[in-house]
Amino acid sequence: MLSSGANALYAIVGFLMMRFKPVCFLPLFILAIFAMSSCSGPKAGTVIGGGGRNGTVNIVLTTKAFPGSAPSTISVLSFTVAIGSISITSSSSKVSTITPTNPTVDLNKLLSDSTYLGQTTSDSNILTGMEIHINNASVVYCTATAGVPGCNPGSIQTVTLTGTTVVNNAAPTFPITDLNLGMQIGFNLKNALVLNAGGTAVTAIDFTQALTTQVEAIGEGNLTSPQIEWIEDVTGVVTAASPTQVTLSSTTAGAFTGNIVTGTSNLVRAPAVGQVADMDLILNNDGTFTTQVFDQIDTTSNDWIEGVIGYAPTALNQFQIITTNYVPATTGSHLGTNLHLGTPVTVTISPGTSFTVDAKSLTVTTGDNFTSATDTSVMAPGQVVAIRATAFTGPNGTTPATATANAVTLRYTRVTGQPGAGGNNFQFLPIGPYLGIQNLATTFETTGATNYDVPGGGTSATANIVAAIRALYFTSTSGATFYIAKVRQ
Numbered sequence: 001m002l003s004s005g006a007n008a009l010y011a012i013v014g015f016l017m018m019r020f021k022p023v024c025f026l027p028l029f030i031l032a033i034f035a036m037s038s039c040s041g042p043k044a045g046t047v048i049g050g051g052g053r054n055g056t057v058n059i060v061l062t063t064k065a066f067p068g069s070a071p072s073t074i075s076v077l078s079f080t081v082a083i084g085s086i087s088i089t090s091s092s093s094k095v096s097t098i099t100p101t102n103p104t105v106d107l108n109k110l111l112s113d114s115t116y117l118g119q120t121t122s123d124s125n126i127l128t129g130m131e132i133h134i135n136n137a138s139v140v141y142c143t144a145t146a147g148v149p150g151c152n153p154g155s156i157q158t159v160t161l162t163g164t165t166v167v168n169n170a171a172p173t174f175p176i177t178d179l180n181l182g183m184q185i186g187f188n189l190k191n192a193l194v195l196n197a198g199g200t201a202v203t204a205i206d207f208t209q210a211l212t213t214q215v216e217a218i219g220e221g222n223l224t225s226p227q228i229e230w231i232e233d234v235t236g237v238v239t240a241a242s243p244t245q246v247t248l249s250s251t252t253a254g255a256f257t258g259n260i261v262t263g264t265s266n267l268v269r270a271p272a273v274g275q276v277a278d279m280d281l282i283l284n285n286d287g288t289f290t291t292q293v294f295d296q297i298d299t300t301s302n303d304w305i306e307g308v309i310g311y312a313p314t315a316l317n318q319f320q321i322i323t324t325n326y327v328p329a330t331t332g333s334h335l336g337t338n339l340h341l342g343t344p345v346t347v348t349i350s351p352g353t354s355f356t357v358d359a360k361s362l363t364v365t366t367g368d369n370f371t372s373a374t375d376t377s378v379m380a381p382g383q384v385v386a387i388r389a390t391a392f393t394g395p396n397g398t399t400p401a402t403a404t405a406n407a408v409t410l411r412y413t414r415v416t417g418q419p420g421a422g423g424n425n426f427q428f429l430p431i432g433p434y435l436g437i438q439n440l441a442t443t444f445e446t447t448g449a450t451n452y453d454v455p456g457g458g459t460s461a462t463a464n465i466v467a468a469i470r471a472l473y474f475t476s477t478s479g480a481t482f483y484i485a486k487v488r489q
Contacts, residue, residue, distance in 0.1 A: 057125050058180045060287050061086060061098055061117045062218060062229050065110040067468035067488050069188040070416050073199035075151060075434035077310050077322040078140040078342040079107040079189060084133035084164065086117065086185070088171065091126035102254040103135070106324055106341055107187050109233075111468035112414045112486045114184070115253065116231050119287040125181075127171040130215055132185065137161040137205050139193065140322050140342045142310055142434060149436030149475075150312035150381040156322070158342065161205040171215050180285035182218035182228040222457040225285065230292070230451050231256070232280040232486060233412060233470070235325055235386075237301050241271035246294060248279050252325055252341060256281060258291030266361050266449075269296035276304055276327050278358070293449075295360045297409065298388065301330040305345060305403060306386040306411060310434065313376035320346045320400065324384065338394025338401065345401045347387055349376070349408060357410045357472065358386070360485070361449040367442075367474040367481040370410045380475040382435040384411045412485060413473040417441075422463040428482060431466075441480035443471070445487075453488040465489050 063083075070076055083103040088096045098118040105115050138160045142151030171183075191212045194204040207213070218228045236250030240257070247257040258281050260267070271277065276298035281289040297304065307321025323343040328335045339345075355373040357364065369378050379385070387405035395401045420427030420440045427440040452459050461467050467489045471482035 057122045058119060058286065059088065059096070059122055060119045060180060060182045060218075060228070060283065060285060061185070062114045062182070062231070062283065063105060063110065063117055063185040063187065064114045064488075065107045065187045065189055065468075066214075067111055067416055068466035069190045070108075070111060070431065071190050071193060071195065071199065072431050072433070073195070074141045074202065075144055075310075075432050076108050076139060076141045076189065077151075077156070077308050077434075078324060079137070080139075080341040081105055081107055081137045081187070082135040083117065084135040086133070087131040088120065088122060088127060089129040089131075090122045090124035091128050092124050094123050096120040096122055100254070102250070102252060104252060104341060107189055107192075109324060109414050110187070111189075111416055112470040112488050113232050114229050116256075116283060117185075127183075130169040130171040130185075132167040132169065132213060134161075134165045134167060134207055136163070137192075137207070138342050139202055139205060140344075141202055143200055144434040144436070146433065147436055147438050149434070151310045151434045153311070156310050156344065157202070159202045159205060161207075165207050167207050167213055169213055169215050180226070180287075182283075182285055184216055184218045184229070186214045186216060188212055188214070220455060220457065221451065221453040222459055223282065227282045227290070228285045229283040230280065230453070230486070231283050231289065232292075232451070233278060234281060235278045235297070235304075235306065236276070236327055237330060238271055238273050238275045238277050241273055246271040246279070246291060248277060251327060256289055258289045258294070260291050260294075265291040266293045267291075268294060268360055271296075272299075274301050274330070275299060276301060278360070280360070293361050295358065297358065297386065298407075301327075303327070303329045303334050303389040303392065304386050305335075305339065305347075305389050305392075306384065307345060308384050308413070309379055309381050310344075312381055313379050316375040316377060318346065318348050319376045319379055320344055321385065321387075325386075334389060334392040336392075336394065339392070343395060343401055345392075345403050348402070348404050350390065350404055350406045353405060354407045355410075356407070358412075359472065359483070361446065362472065362483050362485055363444075363446045363449075364472065364483050365444070367476065369474060369476055380473070382413055382415065382430075382432060383473050383475075384413050385409060386411050410472060412470045413482075414468065414470050415473075415482075416466060416468045419461045419463050419465070419467055423460045426461050426463070428467075428469070430480075435480075437480050439479060441482055443469070443482045443484050445484050450484050451486045453486070455489060461487050462489060
């Protein structure tokens with residue numbers, strides 16, 4: 001058994017790991033713990049520094065992007081990365097490998113959110129290395145004129161990385177006191193992008209540059225054990241539903257089964273097989289999920305394309321999006337294999353197209369000029385919309401893909417910026433140049449529905465620390481308004 005002094009040090013290490021992300025100092029604490037515990041020596045069958053079934057530790061792995069890592073000289077609209085596998089090495093040199101079912105992630109969305117990659121086991125609680133295999137990547141970006149909403153005409157560009165890149169990370173040393181360990185890979189967008197001398201163009205994507213990725217323990221959000229992380233805004237088709245569970249199959253994120261807990265899970269609409277729906281999930285440290293919010297988008301399976309608006313619309317019946325998600329119809333889909341994350345799509349809305357807002361469990365009280373709109377005059381660069389596509393033609397050379405739509409739904413924008421003041425309903429100055437926002441925007445948060453991934457597990461933003469938000473974005477002549485579902489600092 002460990003001495004009381006060693007247990008106290010574990011408590012200190014645990015606190016520091018929760019409060020501070022950098023973990024370079026941890027080996028010194030581990031050495032101190034080993035020295036104190038070695039006086040009596042470990043008993044047969046125990047793992048020094050923690051528990052585990054017969055010395056086996058379950059590892060749950062997620063990924064995110066750091067809020068302050070988006071370049072401020074260009075506007076990143078999409079940054080997709082295909083992760084082939086992740087190999088984790090223990091102190092005994094045993095290698096455990098995670099191969100995500102659907103490995104493509106959008107780092108731009110992960111500025112505020114996290115994605116589940118999978119789980120594996122380790123024979124030791126001391127992890128000595130990690131190897132991340134990136135199969136390819138693509139960034140879509142543009143330049144913008146200060147104070148003018150929208151990308152400069154013709155400035156949206158795509159840069160790709162092909163072939164496999166191997167990223168080696170020195171995994172931090174974790175003292176494990178539970179059977180389960182949550183680990184997270186954090187990406188730094190700015191360090192992965194090679195810009196020209198003026199910072200106005202991306203010349204390459206390079207994940208081998210210093211400080212591009214960082215491995216850390218999950219544990220900044222205001223969740224309590226066994227809950228460790230939010231896996232939010234998962235969109236797909238319901239493939240199974242019961243009073244206690246719902247399974248959603250996402251083309252871009254994989255299949256997720258969320259347990260429904262009475263009094264905890266918010267079912268905005270009742271789950272039913274065949275629905276196009278959206279779920280916010282809570283990841284538990286054993287790899288299971290609890291449904292936080294379930295929301296129906298469409299009663300039946302149809303083609304849906306979600307994307308961010310880059311150019312300011314120039315016609316009342318037409319606009320362009322950069323694809324950030326899509327849900328093919330289970331039968332008779334128009335999308336085929338011609339649509340991918342990052343694909344530009346020019347959308348023409350049919351007469352009588354419905355305009356709605358997917359507020360889920362957020363309270364929207366003012367500024368909503370989107371509901372019941374009839375044309376693109378309510379749309380602004382930076383807004384994310386989902387369209388129900390009644391026709392689709394894939395891209396051809398330099399000609400972008402096209403779609404017609406009979407439904408447009410406002411969904412969640414991810415944006416990085418500076419809180420002008422702390423607390424709830426804080427003032428916010430977005431960084432993205434193409435938003436064209438020069439004055440502080442108004443934000444609204446909903447008690448019990450807005451999630452906070454902030455230092456110390458707080459429930460409000462801290463002033464003067466860069467934050468990433470996921471929010472419903474409304475704009476009018478009086479300024480920008482964000483109804484926030486997630487805050488990450």
